[in-house]
Amino acid sequence: MVTGGLEGAGVFGEVTTRQAGDDDAVCGVRPRWVALPETVEEIAAVLRACAERDLAVVPAGGGTKLHWAPPPERCDVLLDLCCMNEVLEHAAGDLVVRAQAGVTIAALSAALAGEGQELALDVPFGEDATVGGTLAAPLPGPRAFRYGTARDLLIGITVVLPDGTVARSGGKVVKNVAGYDLGKLFTGSYGTLGVIAEATFRLHPMPPERRWVVAELGGARVPAVAAALAASQAEPSAVEVDRPDPAGPLTLAALVEGTAAQTRGETLRELIGPAEVSGEPPSWWGQVFGDDVLVEVRFPASGTAAVLDAAAGCGLSLRGSPVAGRVLLEPGRELDEDELAATVSGLREKVEAAGGRVSVLAAPCQGVDRWGHVSGLPLMRRVKERFDPGRRMSPGRFVGGI
Amino acid sequence: MDTLIAALRSLLPHDSVITDPVRLRTYECDGLTYHRATPGVVVLPGTAEQVARVVRLCNDFGVPFVARGSGTGLSGGALPREDGVLIVTSRMRAILEVDLADRRAVVEPGVTNLAITEAVRDRGYYYAPDPSSQQICSIGGNVAENSGGAHCLKYGFTVNHVEACEIVTPDGDLVTLDRMDPGYDLLGAFIGSEGTLGIATKITVRLCRAPEAVTTVLAAFESIEQGGQAVSAIIGAGIVPAAIEMMDALAIEAAEAAVACSYPEGAGAVLIVELDGPAAEVERQFAQLEEICSAAFELRVAADPAERAAIWKGRKSAFAAVGRISPAYIVQDGVVPRTSLPAVLAAIDRLSAEHDIKVANVFHAGDGNLHPLVLFDDGDPGAGERAEVVSGAILDLCIEHGGSITGEHGVGVDKSRYMPKMFSADDLDTMQLVRCAFDPQGLANPGKVFPTPRLCGEVPGVRKGVHPLVESGKADQL
Numbered sequence: 001m002v003t004g005g006l007e008g009a010g011v012f013g014e015v016t017t018r019q020a021g022d023d024d025a026v027c028g029v030r031p032r033w034v035a036l037p038e039t040v041e042e043i044a045a046v047l048r049a050c051a052e053r054d055l056a057v058v059p060a061g062g063g064t065k066l067h068w069a070p071p072p073e074r075c076d077v078l079l080d081l082c083c084m085n086e087v088l089e090h091a092a093g094d095l096v097v098r099a100q101a102g103v104t105i106a107a108l109s110a111a112l113a114g115e116g117q118e119l120a121l122d123v124p125f126g127e128d129a130t131v132g133g134t135l136a137a138p139l140p141g142p143r144a145f146r147y148g149t150a151r152d153l154l155i156g157i158t159v160v161l162p163d164g165t166v167a168r169s170g171g172k173v174v175k176n177v178a179g180y181d182l183g184k185l186f187t188g189s190y191g192t193l194g195v196i197a198e199a200t201f202r203l204h205p206m207p208p209e210r211r212w213v214v215a216e217l218g219g220a221r222v223p224a225v226a227a228a229l230a231a232s233q234a235e236p237s238a239v240e241v242d243r244p245d246p247a248g249p250l251t252l253a254a255l256v257e258g259t260a261a262q263t264r265g266e267t268l269r270e271l272i273g274p275a276e277v278s279g280e281p282p283s284w285w286g287q288v289f290g291d292d293v294l295v296e297v298r299f300p301a302s303g304t305a306a307v308l309d310a311a312a313g314c315g316l317s318l319r320g321s322p323v324a325g326r327v328l329l330e331p332g333r334e335l336d337e338d339e340l341a342a343t344v345s346g347l348r349e350k351v352e353a354a355g356g357r358v359s360v361l362a363a364p365c366q367g368v369d370r371w372g373h374v375s376g377l378p379l380m381r382r383v384k385e386r387f388d389p390g391r392r393m394s395p396g397r398f399v400g401g402i
Numbered sequence: 403m404d405t406l407i408a409a410l411r412s413l414l415p416h417d418s419v420i421t422d423p424v425r426l427r428t429y430e431c432d433g434l435t436y437h438r439a440t441p442g443v444v445v446l447p448g449t450a451e452q453v454a455r456v457v458r459l460c461n462d463f464g465v466p467f468v469a470r471g472s473g474t475g476l477s478g479g480a481l482p483r484e485d486g487v488l489i490v491t492s493r494m495r496a497i498l499e500v501d502l503a504d505r506r507a508v509v510e511p512g513v514t515n516l517a518i519t520e521a522v523r524d525r526g527y528y529y530a531p532d533p534s535s536q537q538i539c540s541i542g543g544n545v546a547e548n549s550g551g552a553h554c555l556k557y558g559f560t561v562n563h564v565e566a567c568e569i570v571t572p573d574g575d576l577v578t579l580d581r582m583d584p585g586y587d588l589l590g591a592f593i594g595s596e597g598t599l600g601i602a603t604k605i606t607v608r609l610c611r612a613p614e615a616v617t618t619v620l621a622a623f624e625s626i627e628q629g630g631q632a633v634s635a636i637i638g639a640g641i642v643p644a645a646i647e648m649m650d651a652l653a654i655e656a657a658e659a660a661v662a663c664s665y666p667e668g669a670g671a672v673l674i675v676e677l678d679g680p681a682a683e684v685e686r687q688f689a690q691l692e693e694i695c696s697a698a699f700e701l702r703v704a705a706d707p708a709e710r711a712a713i714w715k716g717r718k719s720a721f722a723a724v725g726r727i728s729p730a731y732i733v734q735d736g737v738v739p740r741t742s743l744p745a746v747l748a749a750i751d752r753l754s755a756e757h758d759i760k761v762a763n764v765f766h767a768g769d770g771n772l773h774p775l776v777l778f779d780d781g782d783p784g785a786g787e788r789a790e791v792v793s794g795a796i797l798d799l800c801i802e803h804g805g806s807i808t809g810e811h812g813v814g815v816d817k818s819r820y821m822p823k824m825f826s827a828d829d830l831d832t833m834q835l836v837r838c839a840f841d842p843q844g845l846a847n848p849g850k851v852f853p854t855p856r857l858c859g860e861v862p863g864v865r866k867g868v869h870p871l872v873e874s875g876k877a878d879q880l
């Protein structure tokens with residue numbers, strides 16, 4: 001069925017398809033069609049049809065991060081997963097949920113909250129962001145310090161390969177070492193290996209209490225305070241810092257969850273100094289700055305001081321976790337392409353000297369080295385060649401032009 | 403093989419190449435002793451560079467290679483090839499770096515799991531994954547098997563605790579896979595690949611801060627059903643203990659005979675529950691736990707580390723202990739959703755009665771990971787076969803209930819024939835894509851994990867006649 005123009009009629013059989021408009025462009029590349037599959041089989045049908053006609057495909061969830069990563073080399077079909085929006089199975093007694101890729105994080109959270117459970121990811125824009133998009137473009141949120149990232153919570157996945165093959169790995173039990181873990185491979189693949197159709201996650205019981213310990217802190221004290229918090233037996237779930245003005249004050253907030261949160265929060269306060277213990281997070285907690293330009297830095301804890309200095313030196317706003325070794329940076333003002341490229345390379349030099357890595361998640365231009373040197377790149381290329389020999393899945397959108 | 407051996411000798415120190423048949427035989431099996439093969443040659447490299455050179459040589463000669471750590475694997479993963487090289491990591495045992503500021507340690511693959519914890523314990527840290535074999539098994543083997551332990555219910559598996567691996571790829575390149583790097587999560591794909599995607603030569607692990615409080619509880623129930631209900635109630639109450647282990651009457655009897663663990667007499671099942679974390683939280687959860695376990699006829703709480711060790715002693719000795727009550731046994735490893743435990747245990751009972759084969763049940767109840775010990779008398783003709791049938795039927799049960807054929811021991815040679823029951827041909831073909839990307843020649847631990855490996859150039863779906871790998875003797879048809 002095709003609506004809004006007949007050009008695609010028959011190409012995708014029974015799958016709902018419409019003509020693409022300007023709003024459907026991915027980083028300026030306008031597809032010809034938008035396909036809206038409703039089942040795994042329909043995804044497979046679309047991808048088979050694309051394979052036969054050598055059409056390039058970009059999968060889309062809520063579209064909140066479609067402008068991250070470079071523009072695709074080509075894009076004929078935007079595969080919109082919004083109709084795959086069913087929570088398939090919530091086995092509360094097993095602390096497991098299986099959902100289709102298009103389910104929004106907000107809808108999933110609501111379903112789980114009914115049983116006092118949660119998926120321990122902190123996804124901003126949860127109203128729009130989907131399960132599939134969160135897996136394909138995952139960023140560690142604050143609580144990754146305790147629970148790990150999306151790849152650590154994913155226990156099973158159904159994917160559709162560019163030739164239409166439907167493949168599963170993992171399952172619906174947490175403990176499972178049978179076969180290769182395709183979920184790991186597809187998590188963070190930015191749509192370049194195939195389409196994530198369904199995912200199964202392990203869940204956590206919703207903590208009965210939460211407390212945030214919030215303090216303003218001199219930047220120089222952050223490394224020592226963060227180290228003390230990370231080592232604390234009061235077990236914070238997250239520690240985040242926020243410094244919107246590169247030359248301005250820095251706020252640190254630590255989260256404790258579970259029982260006895262107030263007492264444990266007070267224990268943490270002793271490590272920090274003057275601080276407030278509150279039942280509410282600070283307004284910036286787990287939020288993104290604007291993301292026209294967004295840079296991610298990962299680093300070992302011992303590199304904290306160097307990263308804070310480098311960010312300030314490069315005039316970048318900073319938010320993220322000194323205990324998990326991950327911050328997001330954003331330029332304080334608009335930079336042109338050359339300025340941005342210079343800022344990134346200056347930052348990268350300092351960060352890499354401290355054992356860290358710099359990735360540019362979002363940038364409106366081409367002339368920036370987004371990823372720097374990637375040790376496993378030749379192997380990654382070989383993986384891409386095996387999964388997508390025709391280079392039809394989000395071509396050019398990932399490391400090394402994969 | 404002779405020219406290969408000569409070439410190996412020219413690459414490695416003289417005492418690193420073993421060809422003496424008597425010494426070769428000490429490597430003929432891992433912990434799963436009924437699969438045996440004498441390796442063509444054994445090498446004991448001392449450095450990553452040496453491992454890489456050996457692997458490159460294997461490529462030049464088109465000869466398969468198998469990695470081996472401590473040989474405690476229970477699925478035949480380290481089973482050697484008679485026509486191949488066995489690469490043993492026992493000379494790569496250095497802890498290269500311990501950095502508590504970064505909460506990580508960098509170790510060589512032959513380092514034992516427990517050695518890492520021992521290196522940092524007095525400073526209040528530990529390495530979380532704790533397989534029962536932790537005194538002996540190597541961290542390289544743990545990476546290959548994605549090993550877990552009793553405490554993985556709360557803390558996860560090896561894959562959740564490894565930050566980076568230096569690997570020798572199947573074509574002999576040294577590559578570092580780091581969680582910090584952008585790009586595909588090849589580290590995640592490598593961990594648990596059972597030596598089929600290359601050899602880990604350096605591993606960076608995450609260290610955890612020791613918890614403030616640990617409370618270990620032994621609860622004795624009249625029946626396994628009551629024990630199972632308690633497990634569900636604990637999870638239902640929103641408690642995530644560090645561990646929940648269960649043993650049935652037969653397993654208790656064995657442990658009693660072997661190590662005199664003095665578990666409460668007359669118990670149909672015992673539950674070991676370990677709570678850990680901030681003291682205030684553990685205290686609160688313990689109060690909840692006491693209430694939940696009200697059906698238990700005895701509840702013991704360990705007051706100190708010695709008493710904790712006493713509670714764990716029976717559980718940790720369980721595998722070996724069944725040797726006291728049965729001349730022979732099969733250790734099975736399967737997983738079911740926790741809520742299916744009662745149905746599956748009842749079905750195992752029925753299987754046991756039907757085939758006249760006793761089954762002792764020991765399991766990680768918290769995550770539904772069963773370790774049924776299938777007991778038989780190898781002097782009794784036919785008993786071994788009946789035990790095999792029961793053991794296999796248990797895996798069928800796991801699959802039927804949406805579980806897995808292995809929770810921690812891996813597929814190896816032992817379970818590759820069950821893979822097609824758990825996964826479709828398309829699933830397996832897709833996994834082969836990963837294999838072919840890493841190992842186009844099919845030289846890294848061939849014949850393990852996957853039933854009939856396809857050659858990497860082959861088109862899926864068209865299998866005719868004898869498989870070329872089988873014909874050339876590189877693989878066995880299963």
Ligand SMILES: Cc1cc2nc3c(=O)[nH]c(=O)nc-3n(C[C@H](O)[C@H](O)[C@H](O)COP(=O)(O)OP(=O)(O)OC[C@H]3O[C@@H](n4cnc5c(N)ncnc54)[C@H](O)[C@@H]3O)c2cc1C
Binds near residue numbers: 058122130191287
């Ligand atoms: C500050 C911050 C904190 C964050 N915290 C977390 C966190 O705690 N945990 C976490 O996991 N994530 C986190 N994220 C990541 C972010 O929330 C996700 O990237 C987002 O959910 C994307 O969802 P979407 O549906 O809008 O994807 P889209 O914007 O539609 O797509 C994003 C990318 O994924 C691809 N894609 C989308 N759907 C599929 C699919 N089904 N199959 C294959 N490829 C697909 C697209 O092609 C595109 O490249 C965070 C992000 C930020 C900025």
Ligand SMILES: Cc1cc2nc3c(=O)[nH]c(=O)nc-3n(C[C@H](O)[C@H](O)[C@H](O)COP(=O)(O)OP(=O)(O)OC[C@H]3O[C@@H](n4cnc5c(N)ncnc54)[C@H](O)[C@@H]3O)c2cc1C
Binds near residue numbers: 600
């Ligand atoms: C009594 C007993 C209790 C056990 N308890 C547990 C348990 O609680 N949890 C659990 O998960 N397992 C358990 N096991 C199984 C076993 O100990 C683990 O699988 C362990 O990780 C194997 O380590 P190893 O060094 O002995 O590896 P090996 O047996 O030597 O090898 C295992 C596999 O790893 C590969 N390999 C070895 N080193 C490397 C390397 N450096 N790079 C790449 N591949 C490599 C081998 O090729 C093989 O496929 C137990 C085993 C026994 C005998």
